[in-house]
Amino acid sequence: MSVPRGAVHAKWIVGKVIGTKMQKTAKVRVTRLVLDPYLLKFFNKRKTYFAHDPLQQCVVGDIVLLKALPERRSKHVKHELAEIVFKVGNVIDPITGKPCAGTRFLENQSDSENLTEADTTYLSEKLQELKVCSTDK
Amino acid sequence: MPMKGRFPIRRTLQYLSQGDVIFKSSVKVMTVNYNTAGELSEGARKFVFFNIPQIQYKNPWVQIMLFRNMTPSPFLRFYLDTGEQVLVDVEDKTNKEITEHIKKILGKSKETLEKEERERKKLSHPATFGPKKYHLRECMCEIEGQVPCPAFVPLPKEMRGKYKAAMKNEA
Numbered sequence: 001m002s003v004p005r006g007a008v009h010a011k012w013i014v015g016k017v018i019g020t021k022m023q024k025t026a027k028v029r030v031t032r033l034v035l036d037p038y039l040l041k042f043f044n045k046r047k048t049y050f051a052h053d054p055l056q057q058c059v060v061g062d063i064v065l066l067k068a069l070p071e072r073r074s075k076h077v078k079h080e081l082a083e084i085v086f087k088v089g090n091v092i093d094p095i096t097g098k099p100c101a102g103t104r105f106l107e108n109q110s111d112s113e114n115l116t117e118a119d120t121t122y123l124s125e126k127l128q129e130l131k132v133c134s135t136d137k
Numbered sequence: 138m139p140m141k142g143r144f145p146i147r148r149t150l151q152y153l154s155q156g157d158v159i160f161k162s163s164v165k166v167m168t169v170n171y172n173t174a175g176e177l178s179e180g181a182r183k184f185v186f187f188n189i190p191q192i193q194y195k196n197p198w199v200q201i202m203l204f205r206n207m208t209p210s211p212f213l214r215f216y217l218d219t220g221e222q223v224l225v226d227v228e229d230k231t232n233k234e235i236t237e238h239i240k241k242i243l244g245k246s247k248e249t250l251e252k253e254e255r256e257r258k259k260l261s262h263p264a265t266f267g268p269k270k271y272h273l274r275e276c277m278c279e280i281e282g283q284v285p286c287p288a289f290v291p292l293p294k295e296m297r298g299k300y301k302a303a304m305k306n307e308a
Contacts, residue, residue, distance in 0.1 A: 012165040012216050014202050032200050033193045040148040042190055063204070065166075065216060082220075085168075086207060093208040095226050103172050103209050 008068050008078045017062045026051045026058040052080040061088035147190055156191025158236055159245045160199055166216040170204045181211040183232035215243060
C-alpha cells in the first residue's frame with residue numbers, strides 16, 4: 001500500500017505558533033473540537049506540532065497552515081510550513097485585501113481628517129513661527 | 138429539572154445527529170472568522186452557536202477553528218486536501234443561508250450518501266444471527282411466531298432431547 005504523502009494522519013492543519021526558539025523549526029499549537037461524552041459539548045483540545053520553517057519567517061502568535069511532509073524530517077518534525085494565514089500585527093482581511101486590526105480597517109485613517117478646526121489653526125500658527133526669515137539677522 | 142444553559146437542546150444527541158452537512162473527504166480544515174458585535178456578523182454568530190456542533194459531530198475528522206474579532210468582515214475558509222482554499226463571505230447572511238451554501242458547495246450530495254449507506258448495508262447480511270455488534274438478531278427465539286426461548290418458557294416434552302432419546306431407546 002503506497003503512502004504518497006503523510007506518514008502521519010493529519011495532512012493539513014491550521015495552528016498558532018507558540019515558539020520559534022528552535023532553528024528553522026516552529027512550535028505550533030493546534031486545537032480541535034472534541035465532544036465531551038457526558039456534557040455533549042465541544043471543547044478545544046490542544047496538541048503541539050513541530051513544523052519545518054526554512055526561512056524562519058514565523059513569529060510567536062502567527063496563525064499558520066501546515067502541510068504534512070511525505071516522510072518524517074526528524075523524530076518530531078513531520079510537517080512543514082505551507083503558508084502564514086494571519087501574520088500577527090499585520091492581519092490582511094482576505095475579502096477586501098486591506099490591512100486591518102480587530103474590527104476596523106487600518107488603511108482608512110489619515111491624520112488630516114481627524115483634526116478639528118482649532119487644531120488646524122494652532123498648527124498653522126506654529127508653522128508660521130517656524131518659518132525662517134532671512135531679514136531677522 | 139430542566140437542562141442547564143442558554144439553549145441546552147444543542148447538547149442533545151438528537152439535535153447533533155440532525156446536522157445534514159457532511160463534508161466531502163477532501164475538506165480537511167474549516168476556519169470561521171467572526172465578530173462578537175455588529176449586525177453584519179449576526180448570522181455568523183448564530184452559525185457558530187447553533188450549527189458548528191452539528192457539523193463537527195457529523196465530520197469528526199475535520200479540524201474546525203474559530204477566530205474572533207480579527208477582521209472587520211466575517212468569513213469562512215475551507216482548506217482542501219488538494220491545497221485549494223475556499224473563501225466564503227458570510228456578511229449579512231442568516232445562519233440557515235450559510236449552512237445551505239456550504240452544503241451546496243462542499244457537502245456530499247444525497248446520492249453519494251445513499252450510495253455509501255447501501256455499501257455499508259451490503260457488508261452485513263441481515264438474515265444471519267450472532268452478537269449484536271455484527272448481526273441484527275442473536276437467536277431465532279427473538280422472532281415472533283418462532284419457538285420461544287426455553288429460558289422463559291419450557292419446551293414441550295416432544296422437543297426435549299431427553300424425551301426423544303428415551304423414545305428411541307424404547308423402540
